[in-house]
Amino acid sequence: MQQITEKPLNTPEEPSDRRSLFGFSFLHFLNDVHTNALPIIIPMLVGSISISLSQAGLLNAVFGLTNLFGQPIAGYLADRQKKPWLAVWGPMLSIAGATLLPLAPSYSIAFILIVIMTIGTASFHPQGLGRAGSSAGIKDLAFFISLFAACGSLGSALGPVYVVFLISLIGKEMLPIVMIPSFIICLYIWKNVVSEQKTENITKEKAEIKDFFINTGKLMKKILSLVVVATIRDATLQGIRIFLPMLVILKGGSIAEGGMLLFAITLACTFAGIVGGKLADSTNDEKVMLWTIGISPIFLITGLNTTGFLSVASLIVGFAFLQAGTPVTTSMAQKKCPLSRSTVSSLAMGVSWGLANLFTTPVGFSADIIGLEKTLQLVAFLPWTITIWYAGKMILSSGGRK
Incomplete structure (x- = not known):
């Protein structure tokens, strides 16, 4: 090869x-x-x-x-x-x-x-x-x-x-x-x-079945941390969003209100991604990724624990912060592997999204056992695992330099 x-x-x-x-x-x-x-x-x-x-x-x-x-x-x-x-x-x-x-x-x-x-x-x-x-x-x-x-x-x-x-x-x-x-x-x-x-930015290598797994494995080593971040972020987004209409009904709302909330969240996420991408290009992409992910649980947890306008506004803002980092992780992956843009994009966005959809199954099981509201509140804490992970890496790296 x-x-x-x-x-x-x-x-x-x-x-x-x-x-x-x-x-x-x-x-x-x-x-x-x-x-x-x-x-x-x-x-x-x-x-x-x-x-x-x-x-x-x-x-x-x-x-x-x-x-x-x-x-x-x-x-x-x-x-x-x-x-x-x-x-x-x-x-x-x-x-x-x-x-x-x-x-x-x-x-x-x-x-x-x-x-x-x-x-x-x-x-x-x-x-x-x-x-x-x-x-x-x-x-x-x-x-x-x-x-x-x-x-x-x-x-x-x-x-x-x-x-x-x-x-x-x-x-x-x-x-x-x-x-x-x-x-x-x-x-x-x-x-x-x-x-x-x-x-210009395509690889000259031929497509061979025997090399697919080797090639994908090498690329995964380069962007593994980004795939982990994207998977946790998408699991949070999907884990809450797919059950939101049901939560709205449990809180006394209608299915129409749940649908409108999802529509508003999707529109907010659309514009948030553009803002996040622009910020990443003009400042520091890793900082934008970490700040957007770190801020999102504050609003998601607030939205899940309140009702009325405060709940709706908080959920929309929380999802917007969560989604703002999506194009950032993909662009970071493409920068690391410019000759394999399509493959790393499929790993940093496609695979993470697929795993996030599978995550909704245990979320559903948990909701049956401890209740939907408590389950979604736990899911909302997931992005902070990324914050803790990166904070730990920074502490270890700074300690190693002393």
């Missing part, structure tokens, strides 16, 4: 490729606005083909597990492609699976369509994120990644509303027609926007 060598990133003097950033970011929005409609589509399947709740849960688990294991493979392949094939064909697969899924005549067909949709989204994200990073000069790397992520967050927020609107407008049976304009947009972006992006 060839030795992995990393060369410097783009210098600050090199112009940023905003055109490519726009193309990949719009593809991110298009992908996520369809795939994040899954919570709306699954109840339709429960009614149309009479699947059980456990079968519905399995469909969601397939979505999470395929992303967890598929993204590193897609990232490994993407780092060896001169053209961003996966970043264009991935969203097309996602859209096809999502628009056909409500019409699935059986559970087996629904399962296959979920797999198609998940392969699409798992293929897109590593290369899209890697190419968004390579569009930037080093002085705006985190900011470019935050803009790419913000488009995905916006798609996630609008996905359920988008599907409900389309079905009310044209009916469930006509939903697959959405593939036509969506595919045209994807191909237009491919031909006119992203296909000619410069490809």
Whole structure:
């Protein structure tokens, strides 16, 4: 196997490729606005083909597990492609699976369509994120990644509303027609926007199955601390957010109020990521990562222990601080491994997100035993484990220098 060598990133003097950033970011929005409609589509399947709740849960688990294991493979392949094939064909697969899924005549067909949709989204994200990073000069790397992520967050927020609107407008049976304009947009972006992006920051190594695990292991050693930080952060975010509507109901609110709270949190997270990325580029990325993670539990714990406006405002601010560090960890990973942007992006964001989704299972078990409110309060303390970890490292390193 060839030795992995990393060369410097783009210098600050090199112009940023905003055109490519726009193309990949719009593809991110298009992908996520369809795939994040899954919570709306699954109840339709429960009614149309009479699947059980456990079968519905399995469909969601397939979505999470395929992303967890598929993204590193897609990232490994993407780092060896001169053209961003996966970043264009991935969203097309996602859209096809999502628009056909409500019409699935059986559970087996629904399962296959979920797999198609998940392969699409798992293929897109590593290369899209890697190419968004390579569009930037080093002085705006985190900011470019935050803009790419913000488009995905916006798609996630609008996905359920988008599907409900389309079905009310044209009916469930006509939903697959959405593939036509969506595919045209994807191909237009491919031909006119992203296909000619410069490809200096890709590895010259060939893709070989036997080298995949060795390559991934070497990269993981370089960014392990960032993956740990991202996993704990995402586990906190997912562990609380997925159960928030239920907590709102337990506190006397309605499901509509819970949905509105989630929508407000998603929008706040969208803008917080942009602010965090800009701050990281203009100051110190590690400090931004640690401060945002360290501050977030203060507001999350306050929100979970109060009611009314104070609770809502605190939760929104807490999630915003938590999300502000997301593009920062990814940009730090890309700086460490500029020839493997897609792979390290899949590890620092994709794998951490997949593990965070698995974390919701023990959170649910704990809620059944000690109660939902107490469980979420414990989850809110998780980011401080990162603060304690880094504080310990600083104390040990300063002690070693004396």
